Amino acid sequence: MKIYITDCDHESMDIEKNTFAEKGVDFEILNITQPTDIIEACHDADALILQYATISDSVLSSLKNLKGVVRYGVGVNTIDIDSATRNNVAVCNVPDYGTNEVADHALALIMALSRKLPLFINDTKNGIWAYEKAIPIYRLQEQTAGIIGLGRIGLSLAKKLHGIGLKVIGFDPFAKKENLPSFIDFVNLEELLTQSDIISLNLPLAKETQNLINNKEFSLMKKNCYLVNTARGGIVNEEALYQALLNKTIAGAALDVFEQEPPTDRKLFSLDNFIATPHAAWYSEQSQQDLKRKAAEEAIRIAKGETPLYCLNK
Known part of the structure; x- marks a missing residue:
């Protein structure tokens, strides 16, 4: 069995090393993300673990021993x-680590936006003692939160x-109402x-999203609406978001993810x-710690021919 970690920017790989050592599995840590490099370096791979690497059709059709790939995240x-x-x-992820x-x-982020904490913090640090600049703030418990992705x-x-x-x-187009909390x-x-005062995005990036x-x-959102995205960059069109914030179409937004990371277009940061x-x-x-251990354990299961826990293409 041979497992390759194609790429990982974590400071330490001790958890993976210990997990593989406990199971007696041969592995190698690389620093490659491009398909041609992966084909050359991982020709005998039974399983791959990756962070940013591109696993293209050329990779998948070239690595004849490959049983599965596991993504950190x-x-x-x-x-x-x-x-x-x-x-x-098999294509696997680690869906429950965080x-x-x-x-x-x-x-x-929702609390920071709705209570306008960045404004208060910056003003207070700069000697401005005034809540009036933040008017209006609405009582959170009288608002509606919309969750896209359940x-x-x-x-x-x-x-x-x-x-x-x-x-x-x-x-959520894939959720069933009867399986959701009442x-x-x-x-x-x-x-x-149209109904939400706060909208949170919690869904994967795909062609449909x-x-x-x-x-x-x-244009459908309320003017007092706040948008939060902790899912994936690309779900929100950033130019459209910039215009919506600039023109006060919505009240505010918070992003933890961007189309390009780190972002090179800094227009949003001026708002x-x-x-x-x-x-x-x-x-x-x-x-x-959970992410690293679970990714290594999943790759071991794949390399051994066992059923993976988090297979996305069963």
Whole structure:
């Protein structure tokens, strides 16, 4: 059995090394992301673990021993899933390593926007002692939160928002109403956009969700609406977001993820009603450890021919 970690920017790989050593599995840590390099270096791979690498059709059809690929994290948009399925290669992720962390981060961004904390903090530090600049602020418990994407993270956030007194509505084309908590009102996308005071995006990036929130969607939102994205860059059209914030079509937005990371277009950062964090929602010491251990364990299962826990193309 041979497992390759194609790329990883974590400071330490001790967890993976220990996990592989305990199982007696041969592995190698590389620093490559391009298909041609992966084909050359990983020709005998039984399983791959990747962070940013592109696993294209050429990779999947060239690596004849390959049984599966595992992505550090939830999103698998750099992997050609259709090709993997044709080549009998399992595509796996680690969907449950940071559920509470991402939901907590989204909640923190919601609180920061709704209480206008960045404005207060900056003004207070600069000697401006005045709440009047933040008018209006609305009572959070009288607002409606719309959750787009009702998977693990979306449901975790919904429970937290419900717990502090917000009305929660949700949209997910793959969810079934009967499987959702009774406190979530299940609506269509247009109803969610028009009814929500706060909108949180908690869904994967795919062809169907690319630019899901664009000019039309912003035009349907309330003027006092706040948008939060801790899911994936590309779900929100950033030029449309800039125009919506500049023209006060919506009240504000917070992004933890961007189309390009780190972002090179800095227009959004010039706006007072925009806040951002550096794709950090997933992180805690515990979630990082879980991510690394679970990715290594999944690759071992694949290499041994066992059934993976988190296969996306069964």
